[in-house]
Amino acid sequence: MQIMDAMKSRTILYLSLGALCLTVGAGSRAEGLERGRPPSIRYTVEVDEQEFAFLRVSMDVENVTAGPLTFRLPRWAPGAYRIRDYAENVRQLHAVAQDGSPLAVQRVAEDGWQVRARGELVRVEYEVEPAYETWRGRALDSTHALIEGPDVFLYLEGHKEDPVQVSYHLPDGWRITSALDAVRDSTVYVADNYDALIDAPTEMGLFRRYRVYLGEKPVDLVFRGADGFAADSFAVMVKKICAYETGLFGETPFDKYVFFYNVFPGRRSGGGLEHRNSTVIGLAGTRLAQSVLSAAEVTAHEFFHLWNVKRIRPAVLGPFDYTREVRTRDLWFSEGVTSYYEGLTLVRSGLWTVQRLLRELAFQVERHQEAADRRSVSVEQVSWNIWERGYGHAGVSYYVKGLLLGWLLDLQMRHVTDNRVSLDDLMRFMNEHYARQNKGFRHGDIQRAVEELTGRDFSDFFRRYVAGTEDLPYREVLGYAGLDFFLSSRWLPDIGRVFFLGPRHRVVLVQRGSAAEQAGLQAGDYLLAIEGERITTLAEFKRMIEERKVGSTIKLRVRRGDEELVLPVTVAQREDAQCVIEPKADPTETEHALLVDWLTGRVRGPSSHGIPHGGNKPSGSGKL
Ligand SMILES: [Zn+2]
Incomplete structure (x- = not known):
């Protein structure tokens, strides 16, 4: 799943997703049913x-x-x-x-x-x-x-x-x-069973439908809501994304795929939820009218889930027990690596420039750097505890850190194999050995697969960065691909993340443990003013807080029900990181080759594990 937020006009808050398995064990028959005759x-x-x-x-x-x-x-x-x-x-x-x-x-x-x-x-x-x-x-x-x-x-x-x-x-x-x-x-x-039924949405009402084909397989684009955008360009974009990702895996494992797009006029945020052969996506109409490319990331993300999480899934995520929480440590792989492939897909299919990809990756480095608990909470812990921790937490995210881990793993795998094995091979390996065998993977299987593919020991990487909380080795690993890496930080006045929506500024999220929450601000409150100054937009709200002094108290005026309240909030501080990633001016030949092959999805020579490559053609967008 993906939830996008308008702040900074970039993806900043995600929800996690599980997998749905279509094979369900026999289970015990309930009382009251005739033996031998299945109920209809x-x-x-x-x-x-x-x-x-x-x-x-x-x-x-x-x-x-x-x-x-x-x-x-x-x-x-x-x-x-x-x-x-x-x-x-x-x-x-x-x-x-x-x-x-x-x-x-x-x-x-x-x-x-x-x-x-x-x-x-x-x-x-x-x-x-x-x-x-x-x-x-x-x-x-x-x-x-x-x-x-x-x-x-x-x-x-x-x-x-x-x-x-x-x-x-x-x-x-x-x-x-x-x-x-x-x-x-x-x-x-x-539907074959209940799990399949609730993994296949149905839309009724007024909508427009377009169809593109991947080979002979139809992909339907169902649009509901605003239509002030170029549907033809949109369809071309979707086809490029789907063609790249099916090419990567070398298969089109469905009879029909459906994108259910809900376009919201005037809205600046959206998100998506993947299903086995479909996805439901909410799009911000304002951004879509400016460029159909604003829908590219969520489209690439949800379509990639067709493999990663729906088919390549942690074993505990299917068959499902809907009556209780189910836990896995591996959502960094199911969600974060899926997010990593958003950017790779868009660059390799020619929809993004290389500069855009590097900017996005730098942004993710900043987000992880700004997670206050990154040195105490591992991405595996976040995955395990998501049921209690929730999505409003501003700390370590398995989307963000998972994306960064996927990237570092990709370059590291290429580096130790002289650029013969990549993360693409890992995805195909997991598809071949787990998804196509209709079995889930267990904790430790990802590391084992990486080691089998590369013939190298990766226990250090998984112990320090996946199970552990050590600082990620950006400079060293990006250096293999001839990339320079710069990271710096400053501290800004802050009261925690507060999101509000609509003309009346209804609060929908208050960061847990933040100064705003400690002052009593709640979801459902309507924000009116800070120190008498009227609140207008999210960006203005942030600016108004950043102008205050750390440790000072501000009066936040809100409406709750029929009451108007003044909440005194003590201004805290947050880290604001700046990251720049750019190609070295004078890379070695090896570094340059690794960079170009990473951007175009190639490896050198045949890989040794016997799984055919998807035959992705370099898109020509890898120019530096
Ligand atoms: Zn997702």
Whole structure:
């Protein structure tokens, strides 16, 4: 997943994502189902056309015997590592038997209901309001309904592996498109199992659709919202990105792929959530109108997830247990390395200049440098503790440090093999040995794969920088590629990260442990003024704070409900890093060759591990 923020007009806050596995173990059959005859599970979804406030869902389970059946909603969505209460959006849940007579329903957990079946068929009916996500806006209004899944569809305990069918009833004038396979009228869809169902979004309503092809495989671009941008150039850009990444892996492992783009007019931030053969992306209309390239990074990121995290996945991330947190130390690889490939993809497909890539990498170095806990918290700890730590934390990020680790690993692998093996080989190796074998990798497998590919010991690298918190060896490793590296820091007055949205400046995030939080500022407050000076934009807000003295107290005026409050905030300080990365004026021949090959995605000569390269042609953008 990726969440972008408008501040500095660059990606600064990300959410993490998990993987979804389509193979689910046999599991234990729930009581109340006939032995030998699998129940048939069918959903029907209808939009409330009065208020467009909820969906009416009915779930039929056939072939049941008398006894209790437990129905649940997931407590988290694959991808976003935080416990949610989707069940609080469920209303009017009741159950009926084949003859329409009511069945007893008992709430057995926050996320679960037990229905006492009398045999044959159980129909559970409920109303549900789809969850709101800041990065993609409302999932239901009078113009559309976006069904992502975990917040809408109940599952029958013990039967997540059964095939399911969904029928949609469309309001007049609406169209429908889905990442699932349609079986009839394009309004009835099937999925192999529950996991597949909630990993394949469906969009209904008013949208535009474009199609590009990768070989013979269709890639659909579904746009909803503002249309003041060049759709043709957009499609060309998407095709370049997809062509590069499928070329890198040497495969197009889907029958159809769908990008669901939601374009928000006037909005300056967005984000995306990957699915197995699709992704849902929120785009800032203002930035898109200026340049379709503003959508390039999130597009490259989410499409790369098609392999890294959805198929090349940590073993614990599938099959899923939706009832509790699942943990891995390896999200730096699943998310951070995915972020690293954003820039590589864009340079190697000719969409970015080399200067743009180096600027972006320098920006990521600055972000990591500014993480106050970078010398005490490892990226593996952040990955493990994301459920408690959350995404609002300003410290070490597995996106940022993972991206930097991917980069350093890439150059280090090239260096120790005389530029014969790269991170591209590692991605193909992981795809071949794990994804295509349909198995997850375990902690330690990435290091083992790197060592097998390079024939070198990388324990030092993983111990010091991945499991450890030592300063990253930028200068030495970038030097192998003939890059000069400059890093300096200054300290600025600061009250912590505060994000606000909309014309009334509604606070959506206050950095944990920050001066602003200690002063009592909360998400949901409306920011009015600092020391009597009216707050206008995020950038202005930052400037107003940076003009104060460290240790001084400022009066922050906010509205909370009907009350107006004045919060005294003690100004703290934060590190502000400046990094510059540029090609050396006089690189050696070896350094220059490594740099050019890194930028174009080549290695020297055949690599020794027997996996064919994807055949990526140098894009010609590697000019220095
Ligand atoms: Zn991601």
